[in-house]
């Protein structure tokens with residue numbers, strides 16, 4: 001059985017796999033760039049929702065599409081997960 005030769009690309013356009021209205025709602029933790037100089041650019045490929053991009057100003061995380069899975073923080077230095085609060089601190 002032949003294996004498919006698939007290109008290595010993000011799994012979708014930004015927001016392509018996430019319902020934008022739900023992305024922030026379901027997040028318990030959010031990724032924050034703590035040190036952009038330590039971020040491995042390949043982390044862009046690991047984000048299942050294409051929420052990380054690189055532009056002329058550097059790495060950008062779109063919180064509209066990020067679901068808070070934490071893969072980026074696990075795969076790269078320079079990104080940490082912090083609690084996401086949607087109300088008074090400690091109350092979700």
Ligand code: SF4
Nearest residue numbers: 047066067069070072
């Ligand atoms: S936590 Fe990181 S890997 Fe997960 S959706 Fe958000 S930006 Fe992408």
